[in-house]
Structure formats: structure tokens, C-alpha cells
Amino acid sequence: MTYKVTIGLEIHAELKTNSKMFCSCKNDPDEKRPNYNICPICMAHPGTLPVANEAAIRKVIKTGLALNCEIARESKFDRKNYFYPDLPKGYQISQYDQPLCEKGFLQISDRMIGITRIHLEEDTGRLMHSAQEGRASSSADGRPDGESFSLVDYNRAGIPLMELVTEPDITSGKEAREFAQELQIILRYLDVSSADMEKGQMRVEVNISVSKTKKLGTKVEIKNLNSFRVVEKAVDFEIQRQTKLLDAGEKVVQETRGWHDKKEITFLQREKESAHDYRYFPEPDLPTLHLKEDYIIKIKSHMQELPDQKRERFEKEFGLDKDSIEFFVTNKDLSEYYEKVVSEFEEWTSEQEKAGAHVKASKLVANYLISDIKGLLVGKEFIETEFKITAENFAEFIKMIYKNEISSKVAKMVLVEMFNTGGDPSEIVLQNNWGQIKDVGELEKILKEVIEKNSKAVLEYKSGKKNALQFLVGQVMAKSRGTANPEKVSELFIKLLK
Amino acid sequence: MLSKEEVKHIADLSRLKLSEKEIELMQKDLSAVLDYFNLLKKIDTSKIKLETEKFVSTVNISHNFEDFDGLLGTRKDEAIHQSREVVEKLIQAFPDKKDDYIKVKAIL
Ligand SMILES: [Zn+2]
Numbered sequence: 225m226t227y228k229v230t231i232g233l234e235i236h237a238e239l240k241t242n243s244k245m246f247c248s249c250k251n252d253p254d255e256k257r258p259n260y261n262i263c264p265i266c267m268a269h270p271g272t273l274p275v276a277n278e279a280a281i282r283k284v285i286k287t288g289l290a291l292n293c294e295i296a297r298e299s300k301f302d303r304k305n306y307f308y309p310d311l312p313k314g315y316q317i318s319q320y321d322q323p324l325c326e327k328g329f330l331q332i333s334d335r336m337i338g339i340t341r342i343h344l345e346e347d348t349g350r351l352m353h354s355a356q357e358g359r360a361s362s363s364a365d366g367r368p369d370g371e372s373f374s375l376v377d378y379n380r381a382g383i384p385l386m387e388l389v390t391e392p393d394i395t396s397g398k399e400a401r402e403f404a405q406e407l408q409i410i411l412r413y414l415d416v417s418s419a420d421m422e423k424g425q426m427r428v429e430v431n432i433s434v435s436k437t438k439k440l441g442t443k444v445e446i447k448n449l450n451s452f453r454v455v456e457k458a459v460d461f462e463i464q465r466q467t468k469l470l471d472a473g474e475k476v477v478q479e480t481r482g483w484h485d486k487k488e489i490t491f492l493q494r495e496k497e498s499a500h501d502y503r504y505f506p507e508p509d510l511p512t513l514h515l516k517e518d519y520i521i522k523i524k525s526h527m528q529e530l531p532d533q534k535r536e537r538f539e540k541e542f543g544l545d546k547d548s549i550e551f552f553v554t555n556k557d558l559s560e561y562y563e564k565v566v567s568e569f570e571e572w573t574s575e576q577e578k579a580g581a582h583v584k585a586s587k588l589v590a591n592y593l594i595s596d597i598k599g600l601l602v603g604k605e606f607i608e609t610e611f612k613i614t615a616e617n618f619a620e621f622i623k624m625i626y627k628n629e630i631s632s633k634v635a636k637m638v639l640v641e642m643f644n645t646g647g648d649p650s651e652i653v654l655q656n657n658w659g660q661i662k663d664v665g666e667l668e669k670i671l672k673e674v675i676e677k678n679s680k681a682v683l684e685y686k687s688g689k690k691n692a693l694q695f696l697v698g699q700v701m702a703k704s705r706g707t708a709n710p711e712k713v714s715e716l717f718i719k720l721l722k
Numbered sequence: 723m724l725s726k727e728e729v730k731h732i733a734d735l736s737r738l739k740l741s742e743k744e745i746e747l748m749q750k751d752l753s754a755v756l757d758y759f760n761l762l763k764k765i766d767t768s769k770i771k772l773e774t775e776k777f778v779s780t781v782n783i784s785h786n787f788e789d790f791d792g793l794l795g796t797r798k799d800e801a802i803h804q805s806r807e808v809v810e811k812l813i814q815a816f817p818d819k820k821d822d823y824i825k826v827k828a829i830l
Contacts, residue, residue, distance in 0.1 A: 241799050248802035258822045259813055263804050267812050279799030307737050309826040353828065375823035501735055511795035519793055 231394035234429040237417040245346045245384040246274030258377040266382035268313035280384035283416040288325025301507040310348040318345035320504040332402045338391030349381040397459035434466035442476040542586035558606040568619030612646030621649040633706035674699045
């Protein structure tokens with residue numbers, strides 16, 4: 225029997241701003257010194273007054289616009305009350321009934337996923353636990369027995385945090401992962417968040433229910449998912465677990481579960497006590513926000529290109545295939561470099577060959593960046609300021625291939641050299657004597673040598689074996705260290721061996 | 723009047739430990755407070771709005787940015803370096819600490 229699977233996501237993202245949400249402390253997710261970026265406001269000392277960070281509000285609205293949301297004309301902050309040591313004030317400033325953005329959607333592979341709301345709040349402090357639950361008396365970390373405590377660092381407390389809630393439109397682990405991945409790209413394109421899941425800058429929570437009938441099943445929450453892969457796996461595991469329970473005639477219990485990385489299973493998590501009795505009320509220290517039309521229009525006019533717009537443009541402008549386009553969409557910095565190289569290349573082409581050259585160069589540049597450069601970077605991120613090859617030199621390199629001035633074998637050697645030294649490609653070719661042999665006499669000399677040493681292959685060729693010619697050409701290429709033009713070599717062989 | 727269970731629940735949420743006697747006392751006290759608020763709730767406030775402009779002028783928030791104006795009651799996104807002296811005072815105020823961390827009873 226088939227079950228109806230209903231999934232909604234709650235995604236938090238730390239915003240990339242200079243300062244915290246309600247005070248002027250530095251927003252620095254990389255600060256290692258504990259309790260360094262703190263002040264009387266974010267530490268909740270009496271008599272302090274929070275003032276909202278305009279850039280954070282603007283970034284949430286920008287995200288809302290990108291996700292086709294309605295932007296509130298009037299929005300306010302509320303207090304969400306609970307006691308937990310990661311929360312200095314005893315409440316979190318959040319938004320309850322008047323979020324900044326509502327009713328949007330995001331399309332992922334032909335499906336529309338509705339977005340219920342996006343609101344703005346402040347992040348909590350970071351907790352470190354000294355001893356594992358259930359073995360408080362052990363001394364695995366060298367602490368004396370019984371001394372079990374937690375440490376709190378408030379550098380993160382008060383950092384602007386965006387929360388996005390989707391409609392229950394998702395039906396599989398794959399869709400959940402795709403949604404989260406596309407959202408990450410959008411947040412990065414808009415410069416809203418670094419959205420690094422491993423660093424906790426983007427956190428995904430899943431609400432999932434499985435039901436035999438059209439009616440919704442019992443909602444189970446999965447938390448602490450720290451990568452896209454885990455989001456997909458946890459959802460698929462949970463669908464199976466709940467299906468098995470229902471098949472056996474048992475009931476699914478409403479609960480919060482975590483993900484166990486090693487066992488690859490979800491497990492029951494102990495929850496903060498009475499976590500759902502938050503007693504929200506309007507934050508009296510912050511004025512209502514009035515978001516006027518010209519303010520929103522101004523944000524709209526400052527919008528960066530979105531990933532979907534880029535997909536369309538890269539197909540139209542460069543004629544790349546789907547996989548290459550996806551590579552560039554997910555590697556934004558490299559895609560910007562790519563565009564620079566292609567436009568630099570145009571400088572090398574004459575008016576009459578422009579159109580044809582553009583098509584060919586677009587593909588050539590893409591191929592060299594996607595395979596060779598990616599390989600040379602060995603997993604390291606592309607950072608243009610640290611990358612030694614200038615766009616201009618890269619374009620000249622492509623021109624040399626395009627104009628057949630170097631063979632593809634030499635091209636690979638030149639590229640490695642450029643990558644390591646940042647040198648000019650024509651200089652590199654000249655210095656290493658890698659230019660193509662233009663002198664037919666010199667080439668014939670090499671060919672004759674190869675013919676002499678490979679009489680077996682020559683005989684095979686003469687008896688009609690085409691592969692033998694490939695072998696002979698290969699020998700010449702090796703002997704010339706790639707500086708011969710393979711087409712010319714093969715032509716010459718055919719002439720010589722007639 | 724509030725039930726004993728309601729008072730216990732509120733006390734739990736506030737991390738307060740109340741004796742039986744205190745619970746009884748609170749039943750009366752809290753109920754009186756709530757009654758008073760219920761009285762206040764009867765006032766029709768639908769036509770009264772907290773005006774952001776008044777609020778802003780009262781608390782004296784600057785809101786004129788060169789690059790992005792137009793959002794009253796907010797501040798420009800500028801990080802201001804905290805003096806070490808202030809930060810140290812804040813850390814000194816922690817009820818218990820280890821290095822520069824605040825130390826609390828083990829949780830979860
Ligand atoms: Zn602060």
C-alpha cells in the first residue's frame with residue numbers, strides 16, 4: 225500500500241552583516257575568543273535598548289522578493305519567552321504574527337514549493353557540554369568525577385537570523401535536499417548569508433508525516449541536520465520508519481528526533497522543557513516597522529542576478545550544456561571569471577569570425593575551467609585574487625588553441641605552467657620551445673625515424689589497419705614532445721607511406 | 723481564580739520552585755493581577771496606534787543614513803569596537819565562569 229508523505233522545512237540562516245541584530249557588536253562567526261563580541265545590550269543588562277539593524281531587514285526583504293513573497297507593509301518584533309542558558313535575556317526577539325515576508329514560492333525541478341513565511345530574529349549563544357549525557361561521572365575528557373557543566377559563549381547571541389518556513393509541499397528526501405540546495409545558492413547570490421551548513425550558518429529542520437489516508441499523519445520533527453546529504457538521508461529513513469510502524473498497525477508518536485551520523489538513523493531526542501509555551505507578546509522596546517513602497521522598490525532595483533536568471537543567460541549567451549551551466553551556477557566566482565575570459569577572448573578575434581569564434585571559445589573556456597582547472601585546484605575553492613592566471617592570459621591561451629598554435633597536449637603543459645607561475649602563455653611556449661613545428665623538413669625527419677623503428681606498425685598500416693596510423697602519429701607526437709600538429713603528421717604519413 | 727496546576731506550570735516556565743503554601747498564595751496574587759489586566763483589556767484601543775515617529779523621537783534613535791534611508795527606527799549596519807574594559811566588566815558579572823566562558827549547570 226502506498227502512503228502519502230508530507231514534508232515541510234524550517235530553515236534558519238545567519239545573515240551576513242557587519243554588526244549584530246540589535247546592537248553594534250561585530251557579527252563575526254569566525255571569532256574564536258569566547259565572549260569577545262559582547263556588549264551590555266546583547267548581554268541583556270538592565271536599562272539597555274535594542275535598535276534594529278536596517279541591513280538585516282533589507283536582506284530578509286531581498287530574499288522574500290527573490291522567493292516571490294508578499295512583503296509586509298507593517299511588521300513588528302515579538303518576544304518569544306523561554307529560559308535556556310544560550311539566551312541571555314530569557315526571551316528571544318523574533319517575529320510572531322507580522323513577519324516581514326509571506327506567501328512565496330520556489331520552483332525546484334518542475335515543482336512549486338510554497339513558502340509560508342520568512343521572518344527575522346536573533347541567534348542564540350553557543351553551548352559546549354563538558355560531559356556526555358548518561359556518563360556524567362566518566363572522565364573521558366580528564367575532568368574529575370561528577371564535575372559536569374556546560375560553557376556558554378555569547379559571540380553568536382544576537383547575530384541576525386532569518387527563519388524560512390515552507391508549506392508542506394515536499395514529498396521526498398531528494399526534494400527536501402534540492403530545495404535546501406537551491407535556497408543556499410540564492411542566499412549566496414544575494415549576499416544575504418554565507419549559508420555554510422557545516423559551520424551552522426544554515427540549519428535545516430524537517431517536519432514530516434506519513435499517512436494512509438488523505439488526512440495528515442502525525443508530525444515528527446527532525447533536527448540537527450548538518451549537510452544536504454544528511455537532510456536527504458534522514459527524510460528517507462524517517463519515511464521508511466513511519467511506513468513500517470503503520471504497516472505493523474502501530475502509531476507514530478509526535479516527537480523530535482535527531483540524526484545519528486554513524487548509525488545513519490534518526491533517534492528520539494530529549495527536548496527543551498515545555499518548549500512550545502513561548503507566551504509571545506509584542507516587543508515594547510522596538511517600534512513597528514513601516515515598509516514603504518519606495519523602500520521596497522529601492523531594494524528591488526539593487527537585486528543581484530538570481531541563479532535561475534543565470535541559467536537562462538548562460539544557455540542563451542554561451543550555448544553551454546546543462547551540466548556545465550549547473551557547474552557555473554554553483555561556482556559563482558569561477559563563473560564570473562569564465563565570463564571575463566570569454567569577453568577577453570573576443571579581443572583576439574576579427575569582426576568576420578566573431579560569431580563562430582564566440583561559440584567555439586565559450587565551449588573551450590568552459591571545458592578547460594571545468595576539467596583542467598578544477599583538477600589543478602584539487603578540491604580547493606577558486607578564489608580569483610589567489611588565482612595566478614589572469615583572465616587576459618587565459619584568453620590568450622584559448623586563442624592559441626583556437627588558432628591551432630599549440631596542440632592539446634602542449635596546451636595541458638602550458639596550463640599547468642600558467643597555473644603554477646602565472647606566466648604569459650606565449651612566453652611559456654617560447655621558453656620551452658613548445659611551438660608547433662612549422663618546418664616540414666624537420667617534421668619529415670622525425671617521421672622517417674619513426675617509420676624505421678616501427679616496421680611492424682608500418683606493415684600493419686599498409687595491410688589496411690587504420691589503428692596503426694594512430695599509433696605512428698602518437699609516436700611522432702611523443703618524439704616532438706607534443707609540438708607537432710597531429711593532423712599534419714597524419715597527412716604526411718599517408719603521403720610518405722603510399 | 724487560577725488553578726494550582728496553572729500556577730505550577732507558570733512557575734515551571736519561570737524556573738521558580740514554589741512551596742505548597744506559596745502556590746496557594748500565588749493563586750490569589752496572580753489572579754488579582756490578571757483581573758486587573760482583564761479590566762485594562764476592556765478599553766477599546768483599536769483606534770490607537772503606537773506611532774513609530776513618536777517612539778523614535780522619544781528614544782532618540784538616529785535614522786538618517788547616506789546610502790539607504792527610509793526605514794524609520796532602525797540603525798545603520800556598523801560594527802563598533804567594544805572597549806575591552808566593558809567586555810571584561812561583563813565577564814566579571816557572570817555568576818560563574820571558566821576562562822572567559824560563562825559556566826552553567828550541565829544541560830542536555
Ligand atoms: Zn552587543
